[in-house]
Amino acid sequence: MPSKNSLKDKIKKPNATQTFFNSYEEKLEETEKKQNDDIVEEFKDKNVVIDENETYDNDTNVVNDVVVNNEDEDDDYLRMLASGNKVKKVKKKKVFTSFYMDPDLAVEVDNIASRGEKGDKSKLINKAIRNLLEQYGVIERK
Amino acid sequence: MICFIILLVIVDKYGDNNCFINVKMKLSISIKWGVKMTAKIVTFGISKGGCSKSVSSGVTSYLLSKEERVLAIDMDGQGNLTSFLTNEYDICNVFEEKTILEAIQDKDVRKYIIKISENLDLVPSNDFLATLPRMMYRQGIKFDALQVALEPVMEDYDWIIIDTPPALSEHTVMPLSTYSKAGSFAVVMFDGSMFAYYAIPKFLEIIEASKERYNPSLKTAGILFSLIDSRAKENEVMEESIEEEYPGLRFQTIIKRKAATRRLAISGFEENPELTNALEYYIPFVEELKKRAKQEQPQG
Ligand SMILES: Nc1ncnc2c1ncn2[C@@H]1O[C@H](COP(=O)(O)OP(=O)(O)OP(=O)(O)O)[C@@H](O)[C@H]1O
């Protein structure tokens, strides 16, 4: 009988597409971390304290003050998208997975996501499942 | 209208240092459509070999170029689209350091475009395209690299048609990740075989992942049945299965296997006495593709 953990690994084993895309996400994280470290270093020299939890816009290296990874902000952000507005936001790392959706939901979700930018579809799905699981008491309310 | 033309000439004169012919050509097309166009991107793919990706992307490029400006891009190191359109088979020597690989590295495709016919251009490839992943890794090149390289020519074409290799790789994901404000589309090739049938959901997943991570406005234009034997008994079952599994996704046109189509790689498009026969099924397909690409304009 294989150990519980090795069974778990087997069940959770990502498929090729997931592994391919995740490998790039990991690489991006490494570069981001390196860039963040560089910025921390830079600020250290100047004797300034900075919050490492802040997110950096990878392209511009600028600290973006609207972008802190905060549940309430996600909610506001998605609400604006849903109401047809265009907003700018930077995303955090996710695990790639796939599943079947009801066609009517898929259409609505795609409509909302097409008004935003990459990662917004995941954000919406995550938000919905998080709400449900909180309600079921599976995870704790943040 | 006259104001519009003058404006266009000014924009063109200062926008790029291309020759006057280019300005004239853009003008005639702009007048025809009333606006300066941006290219729609169509990527042909499936992670199963031999489903007619190269022939279909080549024939589609040719047919579209009858009325509109087309740039074909070969993202497969086999260089089949390159050979198909140029009739050149010694691609390693002839296109040495003149391929899409160098275009991506230079962040500008313009130097690597070769003219095939009046409205059809090509960025070729050869076996060295195998080094793309390593180059991306070493130089920190991301999946937006093709988009960056195409930026200067996006308004010079109505269509950018891309052939990909039969694999989950950078060569496939990069074109799918290439954004155009006029729309980016994927055509899923299917040869009616079991192997290809099981490759479809995998390729749709690659499309989804590219869409989610890099190109939110990417659309699946449809599943194209190609290389279909008229006499195969399982055709009908396959059509029904695809319709049940992916409702509305398949193109109504079915490209049947034809010797004249296969011989296009030998005889080419010029002075080919059996050309009409060779293109028979592709003509209605291209009409369908145009329609779908127009309907599915991304929002925003
Ligand atoms: N409609 C057709 N009728 C007859 N032969 C065809 C047709 N379409 C393609 N072929 C032939 O089938 C073979 C495979 O086609 P092609 O090379 O276009 O497939 P592919 O999907 O690009 O292959 P790969 O996965 O290796 O890139 C070629 O020999 C080609 O000439």
Ligand SMILES: [Mg+2]
């Ligand atoms: Mg091919």
